[in-house]
Amino acid sequence: MKFGLGLKIAAFTSALIFLIGVALLGVLVYQERVTLHNMKMDEAEEYTKRTSSQVGNALYNLDIRELRRVVRSALEGDVADLVWVLDDKGRLLTDGSEKPFLRNQKPPYPIVDMLITSKVMSNAMDEQHHWTGVPVMMGESTVLGYVVVAFASEHLNARLREHLIKQLLILIPALFFGVVAAFLLGRRIAKPLEALSAAAEKIGGGDWGVSIGVNSQDEVGDLAHTINIMAGNLSKVAVSRDMLEGIVAEKTAELQKHYDHLQESIEERTRELAQSEERFRGFAESTSDWFWEMDENLRINYLSERYEEVTGRPKAALMGMTRRELADPKSLEADAEKWQQHFNDLDEHRPFRNFEYDILSEFGGGVVTFSVSGVPVFDEHGVFKGYRGSGEDASERKMILEELRHSERKFRSIVQTTREGYWLIDPQTKETLEVNSALCEMLGFTEAEMLGKTPLDFVDEDNAKVFASQMATISDTDHRSYDIVLKTKDGGDLHTHFEASTIRTPDGTPRASFAFVMDITTGIQAQNELRQARDAADRANQAKSEFLSSMSHELRTPLNGILGFAQLLQYDPSTPLTGKQKDSTDFIIKSGNHLLELIDQVLELAKIEAGKISVSLESLVICEVFDECTPLVQGMADKRGISFAQDKSSCENVRVLADHTRLKQVMLNLLSNAVKYNCENGSITVSGETTENKMIRVTVTDTGHGIPKDKEQNLFQPFERLGHEASEIEGTGIGLTITRELIHLMGGEIGFESELGKGSSFWIDIPLAVENGRAEKEGTQAVPQLDDTLDNPIGDAGKTYLILYVEDNPANLMLMEHVLEMVPNVELISTHTAELGVELAAARHPDLILMDINLPGMNGIEALSWLKKRETTQDIPVIAVTAAAMPHEREKGMEQGFVTYVTKPIQIDTFLQAVRAAIQPS
């Protein structure tokens, strides 16, 4: 529905008139109310005063009947709704009724309290009544009582209503006429405009002949005149309808074409927009960022759905908040400068990127770090509308960065506090990037003096080559370890050890090279000292070995003569010895053997102490080894009437892992000691038992004198004979020492128990073999059986064998001559030098050569080598007959090619067996 101008004017004017009328009425009514109220107040007070004047005497006399009458009289006429007469305490005496309900009670109305308090005329209002009260006085100060009158407000309201009705009766007609006038006014104003509108419509319809008949002297009249002129002008333009229609049609077609094109463009743009939106949505959904917007007050008014997915926090908590409100107060305080910069950006409407801040935990989910970027948004007029941007949860990254920084700090702390130097260089330029205080202190340079320089600046020419070669491998190696001598600031040398590493980027490109530098100057010195000490020790050992070897040789050589000739004396059947002579030769042989034993033991102890003795462990039947030892001591035991008792039950077929020779040596030592230190006609008991730790314990118990307690601790000390040095009991004091060392070498243990006067028990624990099977012995020399008689021919009895003896010692030569004279089919030739020996060997081609090693000029080893190189002599067996009894000498000799290595002093029978074996190996 269209509301014309005239109607609008009429409505507006009517509304205005109405509003003015209502306002005016309200004012009048209010004024009237005030006036009536005041009048009513005056009337009420007057009425109350009048009533109170009538009750004075009755109050004084307490004449309730009279008071009742007065009250009833006052109530007549319906002026007052209620009249009370109260006593001086405000208690009701009468309200005009018989026996009033509130008799003797103070009516609970404010007017009563006001009267009692003020003792003057008082007024009060409530919704239904206007209250007036007055004290009834006798004199100036004595209150007889009070009169309270209540007037119904309805009276006042009735008066007001009456007045209001009167006013309305006046106002309504006035409003009516006003509305009518407004409509007439509107109509008057609208009519010319309607004429104008009709004319314009006609003109718009093509009828330019219209003429508007509005001649008022105002803007409307001017407009009508103008339109008339315009219509006239239009009619003057002589454009035919068809031509115009044609033009219009043409233009219309053109417009339609453009429209279609535009439509296509719109559709295409719409598609592109949809794709872009889809693309954007895809980016938004796939990215871990969320998008946000702020209004011009910098309050967040948009968060993409991604926010809740990424952060797990409700969007609602952030909506309407500013960044300052969201921020953790600690962050605001800690990063005040950063925040201020950000606020400045926001205030200046500048874009920002990657602004990180901690969001307050009250917004759910604990304290997290957001990283936001944003750009300001302006409308087409350049007015700032807010911000738009993206955000991400940077908590993890921050945490990682924190950890990285912490790790960096930790690394820095370690680098700076370590006593080792730290040197970081550029892998390309080799320039120093960083050093620590320890390195500076080592070299005596400051950090500033070192930065920018290369390591080559801190070495001499020789060490520069080392540096250069190492630095050349930075790209190719990850770790390099080398020693180098640096030059200190004061020109001194600093021996250092470099542990260098290459730091690479993920693609492997060297990013830096660092090294930890250790000052090894002290270590070098220590090494040098150690080396020197070791060299000295080696030299000492060497000297000791040479001494022992020399002593062994020097002692053995004369012993060879002593024992050899003594043996010859005993064994020469052509010249048998008398008993006394035999005793003497026995003593000579015995003493010689003792001396030889002592020499051997000393040499062995020396070898053990030097760690040069080794054991060859094999699986052995313990009882068999014991059985080998028993015969060797039986003779000695029989001489003293000592009996043997052997309990094999627990070790029958028990195998141990031990060195056969050394085990036998150990058992012989224990048995011989048990015999030597036993009592006459005593006994020796040998028993065995397996222990919990996979060993077998062999115990040798004697019935000797026992060992004093105070001497037990010296039992295993070398050369310690516990007081038997002056006794007839032979011994070197080294046997148990060697026995203990040998047992330990075999992984066993030795111990003893002794009781003075009763005897001693020596035990050895030997490891049980894992396999209880017979094992082959190894590393032992083939010892010929001693079952041949000395004068039996060797080899082929019908052949005479030629033996060449190379010996420079005449006594030994003589001994050998005498020994070999006993063999019927042997011819001996000899020489005293190795040079003559090899010539003689080449010339005479003996069947056997007996070679001393320690010879003047060419020694025996060299002679053997010469012989082995000659085709004519290489097959001749050569037996070494030498006092060089050291194991290494023996080994060396056997390696050179000796078939047998016989040490001096020789045992004739053993020697002859060796000769027979060499000549006839089968």
Next chain:
Amino acid sequence: MGFTGEFHWQVCRSTGLRVLALMLLVLTLAVATPSWAKPLTFGTISAVPVEEVQVFQPFVDFIAGQLAGDGIDAGKVVVAENVNQMAALLKSGQVDLFIDSSVTALVVNKLAGSQFMLRRWKKGREQYRSVIFVNDDSPITALDDLKDKLIAFEEPFSTSGYMLPALVIRAQRLGLNEVANVKSAPISGRIGYVMAYDNETQAAWLERGRVQAVAMAEDDFLSFSKTALKPLRALFVTPYVPYHVVTHRSGLDARLVARIKSVLKSAHETEVGRGVLRSFEKTTKFDDIPQSLLDNVLEFEPFLQQVIAPQ
């Protein structure tokens, strides 16, 4: 105030009534009316005679109508100003029946020689008694303690408010004299009394110490006790007396008396009669006065002069 007030118009009126009665008699005779028919006159004492006649007339007319066959042709109401006047009217035969409180009726009977006839259950009440009471904290514990004290009575012709309690006090051989107002002092050794002419005034005087005791009907005492300013205590309770009675003049025909009694006693048995009685100050019925109650009234006879006659 007392019984000293003049009221002559009743006398004038009675004279006029006599003349009228005579004329009516003549007329009655002229129309062959029984010659012995006459009105039955009820009398009462009141200070507001117009209102009193309005109250009595319907009832009187009803009773008279019931007695039409007994020679009663009308009912009349005569209002006297005081006891003496009523006694004179009864004695002179101008009033046949007197209705009032039992003690007032006793006084009138003594003066006029009239006799008790029936009990009227005015306002449905058959009997009542008076209570003399004091403030509960008063040292007065017996009537004898009222000597030299003031007691407030209601009004001179109130049975419960004056005559009954006054007769009781007299019967206790206690002196009782009226004083001018509450500020007056009683004669030494005697009990002073003042008329308050209003129950509420009586109560107010006692509550505020203007008087030391008050006498009023028991019902009123109980009512005021509920709204008393301070607790009240009954000092003495009088015997029960009939609330209202009907007396007849001496010389009234015994048969008529019997007939009147019968009519009054049966008046409540009909709907019409109940309606008439109800409008007659809510009277429920008339019955014979119980002897015990009558004895209580008669016991005060020796002391009537002391209560009624001016001191």
